[in-house]
Amino acid sequence: MVRSHGPAGIGEEERTRVSWVVRAGIARADTLINGYRLHSGVTGLYGFSVQYAAGKSVEELAQAGQFSHAQISYAQEQDLAASLAHLGYTMRLVPSPGKGYHHTFAVLYDATGLMLHTLPQDAADTLSRTFKQRENPHQVR
Amino acid sequence: MKRLAVDFNTLDSEPIDLVKIAEVGSERACELPSLVDGERVVLWEPGLEVEAIIVLYKGRYWMARPDRSTWRDLPLSSEDNSSLERVP
Numbered sequence: 001m002v003r004s005h006g007p008a009g010i011g012e013e014e015r016t017r018v019s020w021v022v023r024a025g026i027a028r029a030d031t032l033i034n035g036y037r038l039h040s041g042v043t044g045l046y047g048f049s050v051q052y053a054a055g056k057s058v059e060e061l062a063q064a065g066q067f068s069h070a071q072i073s074y075a076q077e078q079d080l081a082a083s084l085a086h087l088g089y090t091m092r093l094v095p096s097p098g099k100g101y102h103h104t105f106a107v108l109y110d111a112t113g114l115m116l117h118t119l120p121q122d123a124a125d126t127l128s129r130t131f132k133q134r135e136n137p138h139q140v141r
Numbered sequence: 142m143k144r145l146a147v148d149f150n151t152l153d154s155e156p157i158d159l160v161k162i163a164e165v166g167s168e169r170a171c172e173l174p175s176l177v178d179g180e181r182v183v184l185w186e187p188g189l190e191v192e193a194i195i196v197l198y199k200g201r202y203w204m205a206r207p208d209r210s211t212w213r214d215l216p217l218s219s220e221d222n223s224s225l226e227r228v229p
Contacts, residue, residue: 024150026187026221034186035148038164040202041155049150065153068212069189071225097155104154134226141212 019077020058021093021105022051024067027131029124036119039104041097046117047106052077052093056101063138064100070139073131083126085110142192143174144183145205149191152207159196159204160184176203188217 025031035048051061058074081091088110096104107116107123116123151161163170176182178197183190184205191212193205217225 024153025189026217026224028187028221030146031148031186034146035150037151037161037169039154040161040198040204048148049154051153068149068152068191068209070214071188071217099153099157102153132226133221133224141209 017055019052019054020056020061021075021077021080022058022061022065023049023073023131024065024071024136025069025073026071026133027073027128029121029128032124032127033119033121036107036116036124038117039096042094042104044115045094045096045104045106046115047092047094047104048119049098050093050103050105051101052103052105053101059137061101062136066099066138066140067136068139068141069136071133072136073133075131079130080105080127083130084123087122087126089116089120089123142181142183143176144185144190145173147184147186147205149184149186149189156198156204159198159206160193162195162203162205165197165201165203170203173203185215187221188215189213190215 039045051065062072084091090108090110092106093103147160176195180195184193191207193207196204196206198204
C-alpha cells in the first residue's frame with residue numbers, strides 16, 4: 001500500500017502512484033453540499049467540482065485550477081473513498097468539461113450504485129474531515 | 142446588494158468562469174431571494190467574496206459572472222484557520 005507523508009517533499013516514484021483530489025478553499029461540509037449539483041453540461045451527472053489527475057501533484061492540480069482562494073483543500077482519492085465506504089457510499093471521479101483537470105466528484109449508494117442528486121450531511125461531514133487544508137501556492141486573481 | 146452563498150469551485154466547470162447558483166425551478170432556486178438577469182450581487186463562501194453580475198444561462202440556470210477586480214479575502218473562523226497546514 002502506498003503511504004504518503006503529504007503533498008510536499010514526496011519522492012517521484014511515490015508521487016506518481018498517489019492520486020490527489022484538490023479543491024479551492026476550505027472543504028467545509030456546507031460548502032460541499034452547496035457545490036454538489038447537476039453538471040450544467042453533462043446530462044445526469046451530479047457532484048461537486050474538483051481538480052484530479054492520476055500522478056499529478058497537489059501543486060500541479062492547484063495550478064491547473066487557477067483558484068482565486070488563499071487556501072486549497074486536498075486529499076488522497078483512496079482516503080476519500082475509504083471515508084465514504086464506512087457510511088455505505090461509494091464515489092466516482094468523472095472527467096467533465098471544465099478548466100484544467102476538472103472532474104466531477106459524484107457520490108453513490110454502494111448497495112444500489114445510484115448516483116445521489118444531493119450530498120447527504122453524513123457524507124459531507126466525513127469528506128470534510130478527510131480533506132486537509134493549506135495555503136494556495138498558485139493563487140490567481 | 143444581495144449576498145449569496147456559493148461554491149466558487151463551480152467556476153472551473155463548463156461554462157468556465159461562471160459561478161453556478163441554481164437551476165431555475167429547483168428546490169435550491171426556491172430557497173434563493175428573487176434574482177434578475179443583469180443584477181449585481183455579492184457571492185461568498187468561507188474565506189472569500191466577490192461582486193458579480195447575475196446571468197440567466199440558456200434561460201434555465203442561474204449563474205453569475207464575477208467582477209475580478211472585487212475579490213476580497215474574508216477572515217476565516219478560528220476552526221477553519223486552525224485546520225490550515227503551514228507549508229514552509
